Amino acid sequence: MSDLHLADIHSELNQEPIRKGFGRGLLAAGKLDDNVVAACADLTDSTQMSLFKAEFPQRFVEIGVAEQNLVTVGAGLAAMGKIPFVSSYAAFSPGRNWEQIRTTICLNEQPVKVVGSHAGVSVGPDGATHQMLEDVALMRVLPHMVVIVPGDSLEAERATLAMAKDGRPNYLRLAREATPIITTDKTPFEIGKAYVYEKGSDVTIIATGTMTYQALLAAEQLYKDGIEAEVIHCPTIKPLDEETILKSVRKTGCVVTAEEGQVIGGLGGAIAELLSEHHPALLKRVGMYDHFGESGAPEELLEHFGLDAKHIRLAAHQVTDKKKK
């Protein structure tokens, strides 16, 4: 789509970990607004908060390995008018501190920005304990919480800047490994908007985070197979851009979702809920099906668990075949 100013996926794409964009975005947000502050639970480099810490040491708090305290201190900072970004690995925050997020941030309506890095199986060798797959479900179910899963580092940067201006509690999910950069400096990002990255009329593929690039690759293959896929990138999982999604599904009549996390309660769950209430349609969900990950190389694991272009393509064939019957 030309107005989205996307990179040409046929060209050699630059790659960068999505979390790097968060680091740059936080630094930029800090320069724009003195009230932006940050706290981290002993993972300042990994979560890329180090850029902010170096520039604004007085506005950074080292919490130590204490994720319950991390988010609850965030609630206190927000109560005093600060815009706190609090980061750790997603497995620990929001993995360990869900109730604190529920009570002191969501019910208390404090605009704390919870940032969970190293989400998904692509964390790799660290294994299942560190491969957070349930974070989207945990955060999506909370009233007042906004859930954002950017598709590349540039989008993460824009999302971070948007979060600093958003008056609600936010959750930002980040991945560890280098991900192809599919957007450009001119690509729009707005919280709550889904974007049609590829137009088509046979099947709607809705993807988020690292899986959007895989969805674009799948769409190319599908085109060769004679199937025109519409690819929707959905970086905000809550609130869901129902209009954009339903408009596409009314046209295509069948849907594939793709995410690097549990389909139960995740993007797949959100889309299933939306469709069954508003426009029942054939649906196949690509993601983790009620099991944990394990150690391995990231690309190995993605293939092993069926989280790649190949499996999205397969799923698209399944729903389009069923539609014909």
Place this chain on the structure above:
Amino acid sequence: MPKRSLENLETIANDIREDIIRMLEHAGSGHSAGPLGLADIFTALYFDVMKHDPKNPDWDERDILLLSNGHCVPVRYATMAHAGYFPKKELLTLRQLGSRLQGHPERTRLPGMETTSGPLGCGLSQACGMALAMRMDNILNRWVYVVMGDGELDEGNIWEAAMLAGKEKLSHIIGIIDRNNIQIDGPTDDVMPLGDLKAKWEAFGWHVLEIDGNDIEAVIDACTMGRAVSDKPIMIIAYTVPGKGVDFMEYDFHWHGTPPNKDQAKLALHELRTLGGKIRGEHE
């Protein structure tokens, strides 16, 4: 505002206890022992210690009070009503549908309620965030008071906050532990012994004071001393009598989470009105 006499404060505390009994009896559920035991501390905080303005609850120079053990909120509601935050008649809406006085406090419903609490162990962390924000903004004339239960100290989150406050020397936090020795399942020593609390907090880098928490003057003095400490966070271990003021409730852990029924409330109110039989009740 001129300081009130001790006698006046004690009368207020007694009125607050009466309101707690009325509220709980009317609501038919809620916690009795803790709120009664805390009435003197809350009277001291709202009527002497804290800088605040009931007509301007968001005043940006106010001191902040966090009630970490949210289940004790009846004492806060009663005290706030007496201080003029809202009409006293609203107290009887406690725990009713649509009421601003939720079973556990919610910030967004009631002006002057500084945070939402109930699930235990979260107040001190929020106080840390607030004190850190004040330090970032170079604010030196405000304090954050945090009331916690002793059973609440079982929560790990408390000790995470204790470490942070100690490390950052957050001297504008004044914690108050309601040391009444009871929790739902029984005496704290049976449920989970807390050991040498003073030594524990000191080991975490806190300045610790121990007082009789049912002595209003002692509460005021301890807070004054606390504000004078400039290199450490302050923890006041306030020894209180659970159910204070109502003989059949005092020291009995069964009253932790139970309200009085109609007859019990009548008895309790009689006792409070006559200050334990010392004076003749006006309704007799």
